[in-house]
Amino acid sequence: MLFDTHAHYDDKRFDDDRDELLASMPENGVGLILNPGCDIETSKKAIEYAEKYSHVYAAVGIHPECIEEIELDSAMSELKTLALSSKRIKAIGEIGLDYYWVKEPELRAKQAELLRRQLALAKELNMPVIIHDRDAHADTLKIVEDFPEVKGVFHCYSGSTEMAKRLISLGYLISFTGVITYKNAKKAVEVVENIPLDKLMIETDSPYMSPEPFRGKRNSSLYVYRMAEAIANIKNIPLDEVINQTTENGKKLFNI
Numbered sequence: 191m192l193f194d195t196h197a198h199y200d201d202k203r204f205d206d207d208r209d210e211l212l213a214s215m216p217e218n219g220v221g222l223i224l225n226p227g228c229d230i231e232t233s234k235k236a237i238e239y240a241e242k243y244s245h246v247y248a249a250v251g252i253h254p255e256c257i258e259e260i261e262l263d264s265a266m267s268e269l270k271t272l273a274l275s276s277k278r279i280k281a282i283g284e285i286g287l288d289y290y291w292v293k294e295p296e297l298r299a300k301q302a303e304l305l306r307r308q309l310a311l312a313k314e315l316n317m318p319v320i321i322h323d324r325d326a327h328a329d330t331l332k333i334v335e336d337f338p339e340v341k342g343v344f345h346c347y348s349g350s351t352e353m354a355k356r357l358i359s360l361g362y363l364i365s366f367t368g369v370i371t372y373k374n375a376k377k378a379v380e381v382v383e384n385i386p387l388d389k390l391m392i393e394t395d396s397p398y399m400s401p402e403p404f405r406g407k408r409n410s411s412l413y414v415y416r417m418a419e420a421i422a423n424i425k426n427i428p429l430d431e432v433i434n435q436t437t438e439n440g441k442k443l444f445n446i
């Protein structure tokens with residue numbers, strides 16, 4: 191049974207077939223899905239799907255790309271209320287730093303403050319976090335190091351092997367999207383080679399990041415097997431072992 195640990199079914203690209211698709215996952219080998227939120231609205235959607243489907247779980251969080259429209263105090267109080275509203279919520283996420291889309295120093299500083307507050311909330315509620323780190327490796331690492339009690343996952347991992355080892359020593363898992371199926375994925379392949387299987391998770395980040403040979407099409411959890419195949423190939427181990435271990439890793443992290 192596969193566990194797609196990161197998929198955004200709130201995206202409008204699922205409006206025509208969301209229910210059909212989600213309902214069909216267990217019979218297609220995808221036994222678990224975690225849907226993170228990116229703001230208050232999408233976090234509510236994630237909870238709605240998690241309440242409806244026994245194989246879907248939710249995370250609630252505010253994504254760093256939303257930083258401009260956020261008022262920190264009110265957003266954090268809404269988020270805390272939401273995080274306590276359902277037993278189907280298994281993490282705070284996705285949260286982090288995004289220096290690709292956000293260039294202004296004052297907005298980057300606000301992202302850091304939002305990340306710190308959400309890590310503090312995760313600590314208070316004893317929940318794991320789902321970290322988004324795009325072009326902000328050093329600063330993201332520095333901030334998570336200030337919260338040694340908080341565990342979680344670096345999703346859609348794009349950092350170095352050295353950073354992955356540091357994160358693992360802090361209690362984090364490393365998760366990969368379709369990027370590891372791309373021909374130019376040298377850096378990600380090197381990380382997979384050097385990180386033990388019990389520290390890896392797989393995800394689609396649907397509807398984005400479709401793996402080969404579906405690149406450019408809408409992604410869904412139906413394609414999460416491609417990441418398991420890629421890891422099995424890189425590590426030269428049986429596919430079943432990758433599927434079972436990554437699912438166990440996800441269940442353990444998210445307390446499922």
Ligand code: NI
Nearest residue numbers: 196198284395
């Ligand atoms: Ni995401």
